[in-house]
Amino acid sequence: MKWLTILIVLAAAPFPKGDHSPFTLIVRRPEALQPLPFGAVRPEGWLESQVRANLRGFTGHLDSLAPNLIIKDDIYGRDRLTKNVKKKDVGALAGGDSAAEVQYLWWNSETQGNWRDGFIRSAILSGDPEMLARARAWIRRLLATQDNDGYLGIYDRDLRYRFDGENGELWAKTTLLRGLLAWYEYTRDHKVLIAVQGAVDDVMRHYPSGASHPFYSKTPDVGGLSHGLMFTDVLESLFRLTGQTVYLNYALFLYKDFSAANLHEDAQYDKITDTAYALRGHGVHTYEHLRAVAAAAYASGNPALLKALDDYLHKIGQEITPSGAPAGDEWIGERQGNATKTGYEYCSLHELMDGYIDLMGKTGSAAFGDQAEQLFFNAAQGARDPDASCIAYLKTDNSYYMTGGLNGDSSNPRQTRYKYSPVHQDVAVCCVPNAGRIAPYFIDRMWMRNSSGLVATLLGPCKVTTTWKGTPLTIREKTVYPDEFSFDFQVLTDRAVIFTLAVRKPAWATGQSISYSYTEKEGYYLITRTWRPGETVHIRLYADIVIHRDRNNDVYFTNGPLVLASQIDATAEIRKRYPLAGFFDYYYRPDNPVIYSYKGGAIEHSGNSRFEVTLYDTVRRRPAHIWLKPMGETILRQVTFPETSAAP
Numbered sequence: 001m002k003w004l005t006i007l008i009v010l011a012a013a014p015f016p017k018g019d020h021s022p023f024t025l026i027v028r029r030p031e032a033l034q035p036l037p038f039g040a041v042r043p044e045g046w047l048e049s050q051v052r053a054n055l056r057g058f059t060g061h062l063d064s065l066a067p068n069l070i071i072k073d074d075i076y077g078r079d080r081l082t083k084n085v086k087k088k089d090v091g092a093l094a095g096g097d098s099a100a101e102v103q104y105l106w107w108n109s110e111t112q113g114n115w116r117d118g119f120i121r122s123a124i125l126s127g128d129p130e131m132l133a134r135a136r137a138w139i140r141r142l143l144a145t146q147d148n149d150g151y152l153g154i155y156d157r158d159l160r161y162r163f164d165g166e167n168g169e170l171w172a173k174t175t176l177l178r179g180l181l182a183w184y185e186y187t188r189d190h191k192v193l194i195a196v197q198g199a200v201d202d203v204m205r206h207y208p209s210g211a212s213h214p215f216y217s218k219t220p221d222v223g224g225l226s227h228g229l230m231f232t233d234v235l236e237s238l239f240r241l242t243g244q245t246v247y248l249n250y251a252l253f254l255y256k257d258f259s260a261a262n263l264h265e266d267a268q269y270d271k272i273t274d275t276a277y278a279l280r281g282h283g284v285h286t287y288e289h290l291r292a293v294a295a296a297a298y299a300s301g302n303p304a305l306l307k308a309l310d311d312y313l314h315k316i317g318q319e320i321t322p323s324g325a326p327a328g329d330e331w332i333g334e335r336q337g338n339a340t341k342t343g344y345e346y347c348s349l350h351e352l353m354d355g356y357i358d359l360m361g362k363t364g365s366a367a368f369g370d371q372a373e374q375l376f377f378n379a380a381q382g383a384r385d386p387d388a389s390c391i392a393y394l395k396t397d398n399s400y401y402m403t404g405g406l407n408g409d410s411s412n413p414r415q416t417r418y419k420y421s422p423v424h425q426d427v428a429v430c431c432v433p434n435a436g437r438i439a440p441y442f443i444d445r446m447w448m449r450n451s452s453g454l455v456a457t458l459l460g461p462c463k464v465t466t467t468w469k470g471t472p473l474t475i476r477e478k479t480v481y482p483d484e485f486s487f488d489f490q491v492l493t494d495r496a497v498i499f500t501l502a503v504r505k506p507a508w509a510t511g512q513s514i515s516y517s518y519t520e521k522e523g524y525y526l527i528t529r530t531w532r533p534g535e536t537v538h539i540r541l542y543a544d545i546v547i548h549r550d551r552n553n554d555v556y557f558t559n560g561p562l563v564l565a566s567q568i569d570a571t572a573e574i575r576k577r578y579p580l581a582g583f584f585d586y587y588y589r590p591d592n593p594v595i596y597s598y599k600g601g602a603i604e605h606s607g608n609s610r611f612e613v614t615l616y617d618t619v620r621r622r623p624a625h626i627w628l629k630p631m632g633e634t635i636l637r638q639v640t641f642p643e644t645s646a647a648p
């Protein structure tokens, strides 16, 4: 389908004669679906519980759990970096290495910016007055740090926009401005939008398009500098809010300059289009940069960039494990995703999911919704502790030990990422902030709109409030999805209103019953009618339990969007106690480590979400009846099963 769209672009707007640069602006491609302002979609049911639990837990308390990185470092304000700052507590592995310390001076801005973004969005989605007051107070304080020329950021005048290597200029702004824009969309407080536009204008003045090199670096290994490509997130949001194409054109310029720079980064154009080049970079960069490639491709409408976007998705596809997670522990290292061997970072889970939902909006393709749900319901839920407010920094689909190293490996005492923590300050406080962002970003794009109506793009319990042709409208989606596949969509209005309700049809659905007449088109159910106040359409989807094979030919099982796992009972060990009551780091060890294989045979679904399958106990050498459960509810587990052919 994307090839078709590329051909359409070619027919409509050929390359300017003789210009074969992939970065030439041909004609902007409009996005298929439009997002709603942040806060228009509110979570209900388990999604609301998760957002509230995060606010009671690590998202609501990260500043107190890591005060040195947040409360004590006013990095956007009085503690802006100057030439005189050579060292600061970034609470990370850089400790002891002075070059690394200078390199990572920006780090607390990422911690703070991403944490605030998740906090602001969670406060809005929960409607909790105390949390909203905290968000409002912080935004007021942050806006007060803006200089008269518009500068918002972490550098004093002696440093800003003047770098020949690692820096956090654009990245510190990106993490900050994403949260400010969510607040603006929710409050419509114009001061916030003006502040963001002022900060972006300041960037465009100091790094003029086509006449500067924001990604120039004397050395190719950088962190904050290449994270800074995600300034395209801010630019795309500003375009959607203002309609000014200057922001999109600047996103195209940034991607062009990034591609030309001497950097070790997978998303550079020449590497994407080199079919022999396998992904090897820092995973979180590689996956977040998908959105920047997409932004440049859509800003330019250039067929070469649109093809590069497809090529990049293909390469990323090689990294995906059954849970939907992308390999990268922290590096990808030219390995393909493997359910046991390639860990995935929580940051990457958030960034890739956000890439999928961005592409769902751009292309309208329902398949991106399937990918976002697969990742969010399985990998992301499956790296949260179901009983305590903490997450795994690194996790694998098959998770046999969570004792610091990969599946019990203890050879590197500094490897502590495979554990559950509300902070992970012994490594880096990057994943916990992102664990507070992922649910709000998922919820935000559960509904989008197009010219004929509203589109339920990601499924789950929620409520969307908007207007349709001037008529205020709320749609409640009542469901316990993904635990069950039945939905009531109730349309609440004061008067009858005509529109098309589109509901994404998941690729796994084998059938459906829908209480109103509908049509099916390109992965969506379409119900067009005059909706009377309070009317409800009931949708039930049907699924088979499917036996899949991963790229190692091991077997795994799914029920609808849920990947099933054999849970391994585990004993928790508290590794660290925080001064704040109720917060701990945990290791988990298996009570009875057994690896099962699969010899064929049916899997049976009993009631209450339980699935029974006969597996083979490779320790005791005998068949075993095993109950499977959704992997998102587990800590230690086996997800993929090697196949053995003959009985002993």
Ligand SMILES: [Zn+2]
Residues within 6 Å of the ligand: 345, 346, 347, 348, 430, 431, 432
């Ligand atoms: Zn991380």
